[in-house]
Structure formats: structure tokens, C-alpha cells
Amino acid sequence: MSLLRPFELHRPATVEEACALLAALGDDAVPYAGGTELLLLMKEGLLRPRHLVDLKRIPGLDAIHDGDGRVALGATATHRTVERARLVHERVPIVASVARHVANVRVRNVGTVGGNLAFADPHSDLATLFLALDAAVDLASPRGRRTLALDELVRGPWETARAADELLTGVTLVPPPRVAAAYVKFGMHERPTLGIAVVLHLAGPAGAGGDEGGFCEPGDPTPGGGGSQNPPSSPPTLATLTRVVDARIAVGCVNPKPARAHDAEARLRGCDVAALEDVVSDVASLAAASADPADDIHGSADYKREMVAVFTRRALRIAAARAGRGARDARGAAVVAVPSYPYTVVA
Numbered sequence: 603m604s605l606l607r608p609f610e611l612h613r614p615a616t617v618e619e620a621c622a623l624l625a626a627l628g629d630d631a632v633p634y635a636g637g638t639e640l641l642l643l644m645k646e647g648l649l650r651p652r653h654l655v656d657l658k659r660i661p662g663l664d665a666i667h668d669g670d671g672r673v674a675l676g677a678t679a680t681h682r683t684v685e686r687a688r689l690v691h692e693r694v695p696i697v698a699s700v701a702r703h704v705a706n707v708r709v710r711n712v713g714t715v716g717g718n719l720a721f722a723d724p725h726s727d728l729a730t731l732f733l734a735l736d737a738a739v740d741l742a743s744p745r746g747r748r749t750l751a752l753d754e755l756v757r758g759p760w761e762t763a764r765a766a767d768e769l770l771t772g773v774t775l776v777p778p779p780r781v782a783a784a785y786v787k788f789g790m791h792e793r794p795t796l797g798i799a800v801v802l803h804l805a806g807p808a809g810a811g812g813d814e815g816g817f818c819e820p821g822d823p824t825p826g827g828g829g830s831q832n833p834p835s836s837p838p839t840l841a842t843l844t845r846v847v848d849a850r851i852a853v854g855c856v857n858p859k860p861a862r863a864h865d866a867e868a869r870l871r872g873c874d875v876a877a878l879e880d881v882v883s884d885v886a887s888l889a890a891a892s893a894d895p896a897d898d899i900h901g902s903a904d905y906k907r908e909m910v911a912v913f914t915r916r917a918l919r920i921a922a923a924r925a926g927r928g929a930r931d932a933r934g935a936a937v938v939a940v941p942s943y944p945y946t947v948v949a
């Protein structure tokens with residue numbers, strides 16, 4: 603690894619100023635956030651920009667806030683900030699849980715949400731998770747602002763729909779009202795070999811109530827528990843959420859870009875939560891059939907396809923247990939025993 607070549611550091615005070623700099627400096631300039639990817643590429647001599655446009659000092663670009671039923675993560679929010687944000691814990695706890703397991707603490711302390719998505723490394727957790735959560739990505743350029751679905755932003759390995767003078771300004775999530783979710787990632791290298799996100803959208807039996815909102819989450823298996831929507835006096839809702847009305851399964855790291863397993867999702871629609879075990883194998887096979895892996899240092903294409911089946915099965919079983927059909931404790935609350943697998947993180 604060589605030393606960094608000289609460059610000029612620009613410190614704009616606003617998003618507009620940053621975009622104008624990128625437009626004026628053209629191919630010689632790149633945005634700079636945590637630098638965990640950028641500085642590595644520069645040290646390796648793979649990228650030689652003469653101007654870095656530092657985004658970290660733009661006030662508010664790291665903000666995490668809610669409004670209109672949405673949760674917005676600012677582009678320069680670090681993984682660590684996301685992991686610790688109360689709002690994220692309350693509204694989209696699976697996001698906090700995944701953030702806690704990104705990379706190592708050194709990378710989490712400086713690496714940002716925007717840098718992760720803009721870099722579009724296929725071995726990323728966030729893009730896979732955000733795809734399963736129907737997230738939208740906000741961008742700004744001298745031509746104005748636009749919003750893209752996650753799937754539209756990421757075009758392939760290290761390739762996005764972002765124009766050179768465009769900045770990611772944040773990610774917007776609409777916390778789904780009644781869901782059970784799980785993210786399972788596996789890998790023996792620095793970055794994950796495979797990531798599977800499962801989000802089950804739940805409802806009561808046709809015609810029944812069960813409209814209380816909330817996430818069924820790690821360490822908090824009661825739907826709505828820990829969420830801000832349910833006042834403490836709300837009646838328990840476990841019994842009312844008996845059906846899967848919709849589902850998202852996103853497969854990450856093995857495809858050129860994170861991809862939803864649409865056929866596997868369709869197999870889950872309308873299933874009873876209590877009977878999910880009956881379809882787990884079918885769903886896993888459909889997810890594996892939808893994968894488009896290639897041979898690389900993480901393993902052969904055949905191995906990865908098999909691992910998609912194995913880990914879809916595991917993620918779905920964990921999400922199903924979180925949906926409240928697992929064992930119950932003395933008070934009747936679901937107890938989710940999350941198994942541990944070698945080289946695997948369950949979020």
C-alpha cells in the first residue's frame with residue numbers, strides 16, 4: 603500500500619455548495635464522508651482524485667429524525683450513531699440491530715450510511731436490509747432533488763444511478779405497522795458472504811382487529827413492544843396477528859446487487875403464522891432458485907445457492923418465532939430462542 607497522493611480538501615457548509623463544487627471540479631473531485639472505502643482506494647492508487655469534498659461538516663446531514671410517519675437517516679450518520687439512536691430503536695429496531703454488526707467498531711465509528719450505499723459494495727448489509735424495508739434514497743444535485751427506491755439506486759457491483767455531481771442526502775424508511783423481521787448474515791472474511799433479510803407483514807384473521815402496530819424484534823418479541831405506537835396499557839396483540847399478508851425477502855452479497863426473492867415472497871402470502879414451518883422448505887428453495895451467484899473467494903456459485911436456501915430457512919424461522927408463535931414465558935409472552943450458528947450474525 604502506498605502513501606496518499608496530495609489532494610485538496612474542500613469543506614462546504616451546505617449540500618448545495620457541495621454539489622456545486624462537484625459539478626465545477628468534474629472528474630477530479632469525489633465526495634468524502636468517513637473515508638473507510640475512499641481512503642483505502644486512494645492508498646492503493648486505484649483512485650486518484652485531486653479534490654475531496656468533505657461532507658462531514660455539513661450541518662444536519664447526519665441527522666436522524668421522524669415526521670409524517672417516516673424515519674429519515676441522514677447520509678453522514680455513522681453506523682454507530684444509527685446503532686445508538688433511540689428513534690431507530692423505537693421505530694425500526696431491526697436497523698439498529700443490523701448497524702451494530704456492520705464491520706468492526708473502528709469502521710462503525712466513522713463509516714456512514716450514505717458512504718455505504720453510494721459505494722455499492724455487493725458485500726454490504728445495509729442495501730439488503732433497506733431493500734426488504736422498501737426504503738427510499740434521497741439525492742441532491744445542482745439540478746434539484748430526487749428520490750429513488752433502493753433497487754433503482756444500486757445498479758450492480760460498485761455501480762449506482764448517482765450522477766457524479768449528485769449527493770446522497772439520506773435514506774427514508776416508512777416503519778411498517780405490524781411486522782416480524784430478521785436479518786441473518788454469514789461470512790468468514792472481513793465482509794459478509796451472504797445476507798438474508800426477511801420481513802413478514804402480519805394481520806389478524808380476516809375481519810378481526812389486530813391493528814396495533816409495532817415490530818417483533820430481537821429481545822422484544824411482543825409486537826409493538828418497545829415501539830412508540832403502543833401505550834403501555836394496550837391489550838396484548840400476539841393472538842391477533844395470525845396471518846402473513848405480505849412478505850419481503852432480500853438476498854444480499856451473492857448477487858451482483860441485492861435482490862428480492864419475489865417467488866419466495868409470494869409463497870408466504872396468506873400463510874398462517876402458526877403453519878409457517880410447513881412452507882419453510884419451499885420458500886428457501888424458491889429463494890435459492892432466484893439467486894444469481896458467481897464463483898469468487900467467498901465460494902462457488904453452487905455453494906452460495908445452497909447457502910441462500912439454508913440461511914433463508916434460518917431467517918424465516920427466526921422471523922416466525924418473533925411473530926409470536928414460539929415458546930411462551932410464564933406471562934404468555936413469546937420467548938424467541940435465537941440459535942447460534944458458526945460465522946453467523948443474527949440481527
Ligand SMILES: Cc1cc2nc3c(=O)[nH]c(=O)nc-3n(C[C@H](O)[C@H](O)[C@H](O)COP(=O)(O)OP(=O)(O)OC[C@H]3O[C@@H](n4cnc5c(N)ncnc54)[C@H](O)[C@@H]3O)c2cc1C
Pocket residue numbers: 632633634635636637638639640641657677678703704705706709712713714715716717718719720721725726727728764768769770771792793794
Ligand atoms: C474492514 C471493513 C469491513 C466492512 N464490513 C462491512 C460489513 O460487514 N457490512 C457492511 O454493510 N459494510 C461493511 N463495510 C463497508 C462500510 O460499511 C463502509 O466502508 C462505510 O459505510 C462507507 O462509508 P464512508 O462514510 O466511510 O464512505 P467513504 O469511504 O467516505 O465513501 C465511499 C464512497 O461513497 C462516496 N460517498 C460517500 N458519501 C457519499 C454521499 N453522501 N453521496 C454520494 N457519494 C458519497 C465516496 O465518494 C466514495 O466513492 C466494511 C468496510 C471495511 C473497511
